[in-house]
Amino acid sequence: MIKFDREKHVYQSQEFEELIKDTIRFFNGTPVHTLPPPEKFYGTGVYAIYYIGKFPQYKKIYEQNRMSFNHPVYIGKAVPTGWRQARSIHAIGEKTFELHTRLKEHSTSISHASNIENKDFRCRFMILENDASSMIGTVEAALIRFYTPLWNSSIDGFGNHDPGKGRYNQAKSDWDVLHPGRPWAEKCQGVHSTGVSVKENIATYFTKFKE
Amino acid sequence: MIKFDREKHVYQSQEFEELIKDTIRFFNGTPVHTLPPPEKFYGTGVYAIYYIGKFPQYKKIYEQNRMSFNHPVYIGKAVPTGWRQARSIHAIGEKTFELHTRLKEHSTSISHASNIENKDFRCRFMILENDASSMIGTVEAALIRFYTPLWNSSIDGFGNHDPGKGRYNQAKSDWDVLHPGRPWAEKCQGVHSTGVSVKENIATYFTKFKE
Numbered sequence A, B: 001m002i003k004f005d006r007e008k009h010v011y012q013s014q015e016f017e018e019l020i021k022d023t024i025r026f027f028n029g030t031p032v033h034t035l036p037p038p039e040k041f042y043g044t045g046v047y048a049i050y051y052i053g054k055f056p057q058y059k060k061i062y063e064q065n066r067m068s069f070n071h072p073v074y075i076g077k078a079v080p081t082g083w084r085q086a087r088s089i090h091a092i093g094e095k096t097f098e099l100h101t102r103l104k105e106h107s108t109s110i111s112h113a114s115n116i117e118n119k120d121f122r123c124r125f126m127i128l129e130n131d132a133s134s135m136i137g138t139v140e141a142a143l144i145r146f147y148t149p150l151w152n153s154s155i156d157g158f159g160n161h162d163p164g165k166g167r168y169n170q171a172k173s174d175w176d177v178l179h180p181g182r183p184w185a186e187k188c189q190g191v192h193s194t195g196v197s198v199k200e201n202i203a204t205y206f207t208k209f210k211e
Helices: A014-028 A056-064 A098-112 A130-147 A174-178 A195-208 B014-028 B056-064 B098-112 B130-147 B174-178 B195-208
Strands: A045-051 A074-078 A121-127 B045-051 B074-078 B121-127
Touching: A014 A121, A014 A130, A014 B014, A014 B130, A045 A056, A045 A098, A045 A130, A056 A195, A074 A098, A074 A130, A098 A121, A130 B014, A130 B130, A174 A195, B014 B121, B014 B130, B045 B056, B045 B098, B045 B130, B056 B195, B074 B098, B074 B130, B098 B121, B174 B195
Parallel strands: none
Antiparallel strands: A045 A074, A045 A121, B045 B074, B045 B121
C-alpha cells in the first residue's frame, strides 16, 4: 500500500497564473457591443454584460461605468453542447451558435423585465474554440472571482431558465423579485424573497464594492 | 457603433495547450490509492476512479487496467463551496475537505450497489488550490475529453445525489439500473431505461473504445 502524502497531489503552476492574466487582458480588449450583438456568429466562450442605465438600486454601477466599461453586472459562459458528458462530437467545421444564443436569451430576459431596458446594456465576449474550449470554465471562474458581478453573487437567478411544466412549485428568484416580468418566473408559486430583503442584499453588496 | 468582426473575439493560445498537457501528465503521475483514500485530507481538485474488478459487462476495462491504471471509469471534480456564485470567501488558511468528501460519497454509492465492490476500485486525484482552483473545470473537461470514461458518457448517473423529498417522481439513472442498490435511487418512480438498453449502450461504447 502506498503511503499517503498530500503534497504529492498538489499541482503548482506559475505559468497558469500568467496564462489566466493573459486571457483576462485579452477579454478586456475585445470590442463592446449592444445586447444582443448586431450579427449572429458561431462559437462558444465567455461573456460579460454591462449595465449603463439608471435603475436606482444600481447607481454605483452606473457611476463606475460612466467613462468606460469597468464593472460587469453579469458574467457567464456558453459551452459546446454535450460538453459535460464528453458527448461533444461536432463534426469538424460544424458551426454551432451557443454564445450568440445565450446572449439573445439574456436580451429576452431583460426585455421582459418591467424596470430595465435592453438599450442600457452592453456586452463583451471572447470565443474559445477547439482545444481552447476546455478553458471556458476556468476563464469564467477567474472573471467571476475578479469582478464578483452583482447578478452572479448577491442577486441570483438572471441566468435561470423556465423550470417547465410540473416544476412551478419553486420560488421565483431574487432577480425576478427585483426585475419582475419574465412570464415563466411569474408562474412560480414558491415563497420568494421580499423586495425589502433583496434590496438589503444589494446594499450589502455595494458596501463591499471596490471603488 | 463598432463594426462587428468575429475574429477580434477569438482567443488563440499555444501556451494553453502546453499547460493542459502538463497538468494531465502531472495527474497521471500522482499516486493511486484505495477508494476512499486511507486518510482524510483537505482541498479541492480533480479525481479519476479506476475499476479493476470482473463485472462481466466491464471485461474490456479489466483487460485495459490489467497491468497499470490506464483507463478511468469515471472522472470528476470537487470545487470550492460557493465557487459558482463567487461566494468562495474561505478565510485564509481555512481548510475544507471537498475532494475527500466527494470520494467518500462515491465509495458509499459503490458499497450500496449489489454487483460491484469497493475493494475493486482505486482512485487518483490532483489538488488544485488558491488561484489554481479556477483551473479545476478545465482540467476535468480535458481529462473527460481525453478518456471519455464509461460512467461520464454512456452510463449516466453515478455522480447523482438523492433528489430529495417531493422529487422521487423522476426516473432512476442508467447507472442505478445497472448497479441497483442505492436506497434513494430505488425510491425513484419514473420510467427508467431497461437493463437491455443499458447493456446495449455499454456494448456500443466498447466498439468505439480505443484498445
